[in-house]
Amino acid sequence: MKPGRLNAGPDHLSQIEIGEEPTTLEEGLVDVHLFVAHVEDNHFVDIIHFLTTWMAPKGYTSQKNKELVVCAVDLSVIVGHLYRMGADEILQRYVPDFERNNILAEAHGGDARGHYVGKVTTQKILHIGLWWLTLHKDSKVYCKACDAC
Numbered sequence: 001m002k003p004g005r006l007n008a009g010p011d012h013l014s015q016i017e018i019g020e021e022p023t024t025l026e027e028g029l030v031d032v033h034l035f036v037a038h039v040e041d042n043h044f045v046d047i048i049h050f051l052t053t054w055m056a057p058k059g060y061t062s063q064k065n066k067e068l069v070v071c072a073v074d075l076s077v078i079v080g081h082l083y084r085m086g087a088d089e090i091l092q093r094y095v096p097d098f099e100r101n102n103i104l105a106e107a108h109g110g111d112a113r114g115h116y117v118g119k120v121t122t123q124k125i126l127h128i129g130l131w132w133l134t135l136h137k138d139s140k141v142y143c144k145a146c147d148a149c
Contacts, residue, residue, distance in 0.1 A: 043133065044075075044082055044094070046068060047068065047071055047072045047075060047082075048077055048082060050068055050069075050072050051072055051075060051076065051077045051082075052077055056068055076091070078091075081093050081094065082094040084131065086126070086129075086131070090129060091129065092126065092129050092130060092131040093129060093130055093131070094131060094132060095130050095131065095132045096132075100132060100138060101142075103125060103130060104121065104125075104138065104139060104142045105142075107121045107124040107125045107139075108121045108139075108142060108143055108146060109146065109148060115143075115146060115148055115149050116143070117143055118136070118139040118140035118141075118142070118143040118144070119136075119139075119140075121139045121142070121143055122135055122136050122139040122140075125139070
C-alpha cells in the first residue's frame with residue numbers, strides 16, 4: 001500500500017473547507033440517459049432490446065426468437081454502444097449512419113493523406129475498432145467518388 005492511500009476517504013473529508021458542502025455520490029454519477037442505446041438504424045433495434053432486457057420483443061414466434069439469439073451471439077451493448085467481437089478477438093463498435101461519412105473521409109484522406117483504395121480504407125476502419133454492415137460497399141463507393149483520386 002502506498003503511503004497516504006490507507007486513509008484516502010477520511011483524508012478527503014478533512015480537507016473540505018469549513019462551510020463547504022460535501023458532494024454526494026449522486027452528483028458525481030453520469031446521467032442515466034447517457035447509458036441508453038440510441039440506434040438510428042432499425043436493423044439492430046430488436047437485437048439491442050434483446051441484449052439489454054434479455055427478452056425477445058412481444059409477438060416473436062419461437063423461430064424468430066432463435067434467429068434473434070443467433071444474430072445477437074457476437075454482439076454486446078456496452079455503455080450505450082453496440083459492439084461485436086471481430087475475427088481478431090477485438091471488440092468493434094457499430095457506427096451509426098450519421099458518423100459514417102466523417103469516418104470514411106478521415107480513413108481515406110485524413111491526416112494520413114493517402115487516398116487509399118476501398119479495401120485499404122476498409123481495413124483502416126476495422127483496425128481502429130469500428131464497423132457497420134455496409135462498410136465494404138460504402139468504402140468502395142466513397143473512394144470511387146473521391147475527386148482527388
